Amino acid sequence: MRKQIRLSGSGGQGVITAAIIYAEAAVAAGMEAVQSQSYGPEARGGASKSEVIIDNGPIYHPHVSVPDVVLAMTQKAADKYYGDLHPEGILILDTDLVPEAPDFKNIIRVPITKIAIEQAGKSLFANIVALGVLTKVLQLVDLDTVRKAVAHRVPPHTVEANMKALQLGYDSVE
Numbered sequence: 001m002r003k004q005i006r007l008s009g010s011g012g013q014g015v016i017t018a019a020i021i022y023a024e025a026a027v028a029a030g031m032e033a034v035q036s037q038s039y040g041p042e043a044r045g046g047a048s049k050s051e052v053i054i055d056n057g058p059i060y061h062p063h064v065s066v067p068d069v070v071l072a073m074t075q076k077a078a079d080k081y082y083g084d085l086h087p088e089g090i091l092i093l094d095t096d097l098v099p100e101a102p103d104f105k106n107i108i109r110v111p112i113t114k115i116a117i118e119q120a121g122k123s124l125f126a127n128i129v130a131l132g133v134l135t136k137v138l139q140l141v142d143l144d145t146v147r148k149a150v151a152h153r154v155p156p157h158t159v160e161a162n163m164k165a166l167q168l169g170y171d172s173v174e
Helices: 015-028 075-081 112-118 123-138 143-153 156-171
Strands: 003-010 032-039 047-055 069-072 090-094 107-110
Touching: 003 015, 003 075, 003 123, 015 032, 015 047, 015 123, 015 143, 047 075, 069 075, 069 123, 090 123, 107 123, 112 123, 112 156, 123 143, 123 156, 143 156
Parallel strands: 003 069, 069 090, 090 107
Antiparallel strands: 003 047, 032 047
16 A cells, blocks of 8 residues: 655745655554655745655655655646656645646645635645645545644644644545
8 A cells, every 4th residue: 555645835835844744644543654855955935845655564765756646836846746646646736826737637626825824824834734635635544643743743832723724624625
């Protein structure tokens, strides 16, 4: 049951943090997980990606070769990081920040950043909204386990707002 996941966006959107949280939740759920990341030299605003591999057994090579799921939080990230997505994989796009969807058959569009701003109160929570979307789409780790991982990773004074953002993302997927 190996799943290869790529989260991508621009530096500062929190895709690396979201990937770390998801990997920690998978480990807490009894699976093996590895997480890696890369970002351009400009850090904030430059392209960034974070990858997670989850499996029931050992993971000997921590490189995502053919992702099963790609989350793209910006147009640049969608254009740059979806190319090696498995033909039967899923491409998750932030509707407002990726206006030109790549030509791919399995696309889920969610207004991630809009939900973060309008319903969670700040664009800062977009990565946790995206984490909720991923949790629902992947169905690998149950929501309660992801909640615990979020609560463990975020600053204590933001736990309640992050829980709301996570639930909003989870509920945004049909």
